[in-house]
Amino acid sequence: MTTTRTGPRTRLILTALVGAQFMISMDxxxxxxxxxxxxxxxxxxxxxxxWVVNAYALPFGGLLLLGARLGDALGTKKVFVAGTVLFSLASLWCGLADSAVALVAARALQGVGAATMSPVAMTMLVAVFDGRARHRALGWWGAMSGLAGGLGMLLGGLLSTASWRWNFLVAVPVGVLVLVLSRHLDQHRVPRVGRPDVLGAVLSTTGLLLVAYAVVGTERDGWAAWSTSGLLGVALLLLAGFVLWQQKAADPLVPLRIFGNRNVSAGNAVIALTGAIGQITYFMLTLYLQQVLDYGPLASGAVFLPISAVLLLVSTRTAWLIKLVGLRGTLAFGLGVTAVGSLWMSAVPTGGDYLTDVAGPSVVWAFGWGIAQAASFIAGAQGVGPDLAGVASGLIATTYRLGGAIGLAVVVTAAAVRTESAGGSVDALTGGFRLAFLVAAGFAAVAAALCALLQPHRSRTPARTGD
Structure with missing residues (x-):
């Protein structure tokens, strides 16, 4: 089923899919x-x-492509439901964990569930919705990603006043609601022309996991350590082998012909930079509030409420802006405003306060980044047919997550060097944050330039069915 119209059933489908994305992003x-x-x-x-954070991030980042192709092979609804059940049960285990080992193991299972749910949910969005309906759906998808980040910190501060266990247990009823709504989903499956690409899955998943593990390790070992460079070297060899194998496999995990679509190629480069900008800003702004302005966890979370509100507003209006000025213009505009907001934040002072130094630039940043995030997701899926929807969705999810992880690791390392070289004082710490926001502005400028590579948007033929 493909639709450009909204009705009770399509609204329930959209609620189930973006609800799953909200749960994953908030966690x-x-x-x-x-x-x-x-x-x-x-x-x-x-x-x-x-490892409470990284045990979730590593399998999530490394298994996204495999999760997308499992949906193609076994059926999207079946895989989505299985991933939701696994994520919900793992969340329950996290909340009941009685040891450090148990919590880390449960977080790893959460990551596996998220890697299964997220790309398959986007696959169903791309397959079910078409034209402007797809743009609106992906706008809501992007809105939930940004909104959940801000609300997650605020809700985390509130729940942790009772017990840290509720920070995990809150995902269980959300998962149950998503499962109830999932009965409205249709089963999508892509016909296979050969044996499952087991070797491709092993090469890509192992390579991406090693990239993610090496990047996470830079916070402890640095980029120059043998443990980092060695792992990255092995990862690059595995990924190079993956690309070579995809040219020979009868039913490849990632058909390389998808990169013949300029929107997929350029769009995923922009998505990676957009993910990096978001990770850098959320992480560094939180630390600036707590380490320089002495905000507590709850107060820091409250700062992100206006950011989340702006993200929700602009992400859900991006489809209208694309209709008005086109996809390239919308994406370039959003990234330009993002660069302005990041550049403004790079002037944060040591003795600053929220109203004069944070409120203005953070809201401007949120306005631009909300548009850029939603439009980049649309660009990465533009012109992709149902047969490649799972591949496109897996690429979008993978580049967004790994782009964020790698971008953040690079900036954290650079900011730490800047702070240590300046003596480690509060002034030096602020200098590190300024550098991080300046790099984010540079990423936004580069991504805006890449928009020139996108093909002009052309409206597709109206959909065949609706409800």
Whole structure:
């Protein structure tokens, strides 16, 4: 079923799919403010505490392509439901975990569930909706990604006042609601022309997992360490082998012909930079508020409420803007405004306050980034037919997540060097944050330039059916 119209059933489908994305995105941030309590109660060593976050991020980033192709092979609804069940049960295990090892293992299962749900949910959005309806649906998808990040920190601060366990348990009823709504989903499957591409899955998944693991390790070991460069070298060899194998496989995991679509190629480059900008800004702004302005977790989360409100507003209006000025113009405009907001934030002072130094630039940034995020998702799927919807969705999810992880790791390392070279004082710390926001502005400028490579948007033929 493909539709350009909205009706009760299509609204329920959209609610189920964007609800799943909201749950996945919120889980990436809701745990951050609870880390001190988790460390105290479960006996984490300081050096190991990062695994509460990374155990989720590694399988999530590395298994996205495989998750998308599982949906193609086994049926999108079946895989989506299985991933939602796994994510919900893993969330319950997280909330009941009685040891550090149990919590890390449960977080890893959450990551596997998220890697299964996220690309398959986007596959169904691309397959079910067409034309402007697809643009609106992907706009809501992008809105949930941004909104969940801000609300996750605020909700995490509220829940952790009772117990850190509620930061995980809150996902369980959301998962149950998504499962109830999933009965309205249709089963989509792509006919296969050969044996499943097991070798391609192993090469790509192992390569991406090693990239993600090496990048995460730079926070501890740095980029120059053998543990980092060695892992990245092996990962590059595996990914190069993956590309070569895709040219020979009868039913490749990622048919290379998809990159003949300029929107897919250029769009995914923009998506990676957009993901990096979002990760950098959320991470660095939170640290600036807490480490320089002495905000508590709850107050820091509240700062992101206006950001989340603006993201929701503009992301859901992006389809209208695309109709008005086209996809390239909309994406370039959003990235330009994002660059202005990031550049403004790069002037944050040591003795600043929210109203004069944070409110203005953060709202401008949110206005631009909300448009850019939604439009980049649309660009990455533009002109892709149902037979390649799963591949396109897997690429979008993978480049967005790994682009964010790699971009953040690069900037965290650069900011730390800047801070240490300046003596490690509060002024030096602020200098590191300024550098991070300046790099984010540069990423936005580069992404805006890449928009010139996108093909002009052409409206597709109206859909065949609706409800």
């Amino acid at each position: 990436a941030t809701i745990v951050n403010v609870a880390l001190p309590s988790i460390k105290e109660q479960l006996g984490f060593a300081q050096a190991d505490l990062g």
